[in-house]
Amino acid sequence: MAKNVVILIRNAMPSDFGGGERVPVFIARETLKHSSLRPIVFSRSKKLLEFADANGVPHKKTWWWSRQNWSGAKVLLTPVYFVWQVILFLYYLVLFSTYRPRGVHLQSKDDFIAGTYAARLLGIRVIWSDYADLKHVFMNHHVWYKNPIGKMVYMAAHLAEEIIVVSEEDKRLVSKNIPKSPLIQKMRIVYNGAFDSYKPVEKYPTFTFVSTGRLVTDKGIGELITAFKRFHEKVGKSQLYLLGDGPERASFEKQTSSDPAIHFLGYQLNPLEYVAKSHVFLLPTYHEGFSLSLVEACMLGLPVVATNVGGNPEIIHDHENGLLIKVKSADELYDAMVELYEDKKLRDTLSKNARQDYERHFDFETIIKDKIIRRYEES
Secondary structure, rough: OOOOOOEEEEOOOOOOOOOHHHHHHHHHHHHHHOOOEEEEEEEEHHHHHHHHHHOOOOOOOOOOOOOOOOHHHHHHHHHHHHHHHHHHHHHHHHHHHOOOOOOOEEOOOHHHHHHHHHHOOOOOHHHEOOOOOOOHHHOOOOOOOOOOOHHHHHHHHOOOOEEEEEEEHHHHHHHOOOOOOOHHEEEEEEEEEEOOOOOOOOOOOOOOOEEEEEOHOOOHHHHHHHHHHHHHHHHHHOEEEEEEOOEEEHHHHOOOOOOOEEEEOOOOOOOOHHHHHHHHHHOOOOOOOOHHHHHHHHHHHOEEEEEEEOOOOHHHOOOOOOOEEEOOHHHHHHHHHHHHHHOOOHHHHHHHHHHHHHHHHOEEEHHHHHHHHHHHHOO
């Protein structure tokens, strides 16, 4: 077995490229920098591979099937999914036999099954990282006539050395679906952090709100647009930058076509250039595992408004380093935007505290060295 190769596998829908998709590249980059290990990132995602290339990380295009919804009537196609998993298993068996890595770090649902069985058959150690999938995947897995794919993932999970989850809330939600399972003992919380790229920059001359992420309803984009339109009517000169892409982008653009203050900037390889120059960061998402974008905003010292869901309150403490609001409430989002606009002293306090919290808890270089690379080296 190779003494220094580690394989990281992460897949996602073509339109998805957020914090979870960037993490394996960051881990690989820091592993190259701080150890003698040779990480290789495998993915079908074009954006992820481009990001790996831009960061000087070895990478390879791999197999993945974009059909991910097997619920409802589609459950009848489970035999097709099973055949796909057999094919993927054989593919990974050849892949791992070729590279003979000391460890495999799997970070997406389909790969949990095929990748785990292939690696363990070859005696290779397996680590899972869950980005808010397992809390859904394990639902009703114990009911004999429900969730056959969840059962497959659950069985494979017993062969993993450990399962990394990204927040206390995520661990609670996963554990809720497997209350008596030994898998709970395998779960370990490792926060997603951000790399310290802070430097003072000149803000946009116009008061600017910024939000990053997928352009879908569940990210609260509808409420964000509604709240900003109301804000813009009240204060006048201001603007909203939306960074990212998604299947509902055209619909949101149509909704705002008559408003020149709302800018859709699309996918950006380096969104922090825009975030750093903005005045307030907004994350009105309906649900969240642990938001890398939120941590990055804290790293840059931005005042933040975020919904009180998922792992968000593990990062943002209301009126200490940001503002927390109720989910799906354009009114509360509007009120928070007005409060931060009108109270510069509050903005400055939140900014200072957010930066300090980042330095204490979310420096990703330290997290990767202490909690990820050490685990790779132990195998």
